[in-house]
C-alpha cells in the first residue's frame with residue numbers, strides 16, 4: 001500500500017491534521033480496503049438460518065399461542081446475550097447516522113458507509129427472525145425493549161474526532177465479533193451457533209477494514225493516532241450500553257464467559273494492538289510517546305483487574321460445585 005506522500009505529524013505539527021485533511025489523505029486507503037473487502041466478503045442468506053417450520057402464531061390478530069419460557073431450549077445465558085446483541089444491532093440507524101456524518105456519503109468513504117450498513121442490517125434481521133420463530137424470548141418484552149432502546153438513539157463518544165472514531169470501530173467490531181461468537185457457543189442451540197458464527201465473520205471483516213485504516217492513520221499522523229488509540233482504549237464502552245437493564249445483563253454475560261474483562265483484554269484489545277505494533281512504534285513525538293505510555297499503564301492495570309475477576313469467578317464456581325455435592 002502506498003500512502004500519498006503527505007508530511008508526517010512530527011514535521012507538520014499535529015494540530016495541522018484536521019479531520020477533513022485526514023479523510024482526504026485516507027481516501028486512497030479506503031478505496032483499496034473496500035476493494036479487498038468486496039473480494040473476500042461472501043454473500044450469505046440470513047433466512048436460511050431461520051427454522052421457519054418451527055414458527056407459530058402469537059396472540060393478537062391471529063389469536064395464536066402466548067409465549068412461554070419453556071417454548072425454547074436456548075439457555076438463560078444465551079437468551080440474555082442474544083437479546084443484548086440484537087438490541088445493539090437494532091440501533092443501526094443511529095450508527096449509520098454517526099459514521100455517515102463523520103466519514104461522508106461520497107466517494108469510496110460513502111460506498112463503504114452504505115455497504116457496511118447493508119451488511120449490518122442483516123444481523124438484526126437474522127437474529128430477530130431466529131428468536132421469534134424459535135420462541136426463544138418473550139416477543140412483547142423484546143419489542144418494548146427495542147422501542148425504548150431505539151427511541152434513545154446512540155450518540156458516539158468519539159464524534160469529535162475522526163481518528164478516535166476509526167480507532168473505536170476497529171476495537172468495537174472485534175468486540176462484537178467475539179460477543180456474537182461466544183453467545184453462539186453458550187446458546188445451547190446448534191443453529192444459533194451457526195447463525196452467530198456467520199454474523200461474527202461479517203464483524204471480523206469490518207474489524208479488518210477499520211484496523212487497516214487505523215494502520216494507515218498511524219503512518220501518516222502517528223502522534224495523533226496514538227493519542228486517539230489511547231483515549232479510545234482507556235474509555236471503551238460497548239455500543240449497547242444504553243439498553244434497558246444493560247448493567248445487569250452485562251454482569252450475567254461476564255460471569256457466563258461471553259464477554260468480560262479477560263476476554264476484552266486478551267481477545268479484543270491485544271490482537272488489534274499487537275497487529276498494529278502499537279506498543280513498539282518508535283519515532284513518536286512527545287504527544288505520541290505520552291499517549292503510548294498511558295496506554296501501557298492502562299493495559300497493565302486492566303490485565304491485573306481481569307486476573308482478579310478470573311480469581312473471583314473461579315472461587316464462585318468452586319463454591320457452586322461444592323454446594324452441588
Ligand SMILES: [Fe+2]
Nearest residue numbers: 089120123203
Ligand atoms: Fe453487526
Ligand SMILES: [Fe+2]
Nearest residue numbers: 173202203206
Ligand atoms: Fe460490524
